[in-house]
Amino acid sequence: MLNIEIQKLKVKSQEKILLDISFKITKSTALIGESGSGKSLTLKALLNLLPSSLDCEKEINSNFDLDFNSIGFIPQNPFTSLSPMTKINKQFFCKKEKKEEVLKLVDLDTWVLDKFPSQLSGGQIQRVIIAIALSKEIKFLLLDEPTTALDIENRNNIINLVDNLRKDLKILILFVTHDIESVKDICEEIVIIKNGLIIEQGNTKSVLSNPTHDYTKTLINSTFKNKDFRK
Structure with missing residues (x-):
C-alpha cells in the first residue's frame, strides 16, 4: 500500500513561521482550511515551487520515489x-x-x-x-481546489471522476480545498489547517460527525448549514 509521511514541513519568512505541519497520507486525504490557512503553501512546498524569499525545511518519507514522474498536479483554474x-x-x-x-x-x-x-x-x-x-505513471495526485471555477454539474462530475480514478488506479490523492462538501464522500481522511498549523485530523466521517475544535465546527456549519452531512 502506498504511503507518504510528512514528518516535518516548515516554511519561514525571515523569523516568522508561516507553516509548521506533520501528517501522513495513506488513504485519500483532504487538506481543509480557509484562504490564508496554509493550504497553498503546503502544495507549493511539496511541489518545490516556493519562491526563493521563503525558507523551507521538510522531511518526507514514502515507500515509492517521489519525483516528477510519480506526482501529478491539478491546478485551481x-x-x-x-x-x-x-x-x-x-x-x-x-x-x-x-x-x-x-x-x-x-x-x-x-x-x-x-x-x-x-x-x-x-x-x-x-x-x-x-x-x-x-x-x-503517477502514484500521487495533488489537487488544488480543482472544482472552484466550475458550475455545479461539472463540479460533481469532476469529483466523481477523481473518486473513480483513485480507486481504479490505486493512487494516493491530496485534495486541497476550503469546501468540505466537495470531498466528504471521496476523502477517507481529513486534515484541518489554520494559520499554518494542523488543528484537527482523522477519519473524515468521524471528524465531521464529532469535531473537537471550534474552527472545525465553524467550517462545517458554514459549509453545510441545514444539510445533513452525516449521510
Whole structure:
C-alpha cells in the first residue's frame, strides 16, 4: 500500500513561521482550511515551487520515489492551465497511444486533440488537465481546489471522476480545498489547517460527525448549514 509521511514541513519568512505541519497520507486525504490557512503553501512546498524569499525545511518519507514522474498536479483554474494558442494534441508529452488511453480514462473522445482550449467547456478542459497528469505513471495526485471555477454539474462530475480514478488506479490523492462538501464522500481522511498549523485530523466521517475544535465546527456549519452531512 502506498504511503507518504510528512514528518516535518516548515516554511519561514525571515523569523516568522508561516507553516509548521506533520501528517501522513495513506488513504485519500483532504487538506481543509480557509484562504490564508496554509493550504497553498503546503502544495507549493511539496511541489518545490516556493519562491526563493521563503525558507523551507521538510522531511518526507514514502515507500515509492517521489519525483516528477510519480506526482501529478491539478491546478485551481483550468482556464489558465493550458496554452491558449496550442491545440490540445501538442500539450501532451507522450505517444499517441498513451493520449488515447488517458483520454478514455477521463471520458473524453480523441476529437478534443484537434481543438484549442477556447473550443472546449470548463469541464472538458479540466478533464484534459487530469488526462495530462495521468499520462505519466503517477502514484500521487495533488489537487488544488480543482472544482472552484466550475458550475455545479461539472463540479460533481469532476469529483466523481477523481473518486473513480483513485480507486481504479490505486493512487494516493491530496485534495486541497476550503469546501468540505466537495470531498466528504471521496476523502477517507481529513486534515484541518489554520494559520499554518494542523488543528484537527482523522477519519473524515468521524471528524465531521464529532469535531473537537471550534474552527472545525465553524467550517462545517458554514459549509453545510441545514444539510445533513452525516449521510
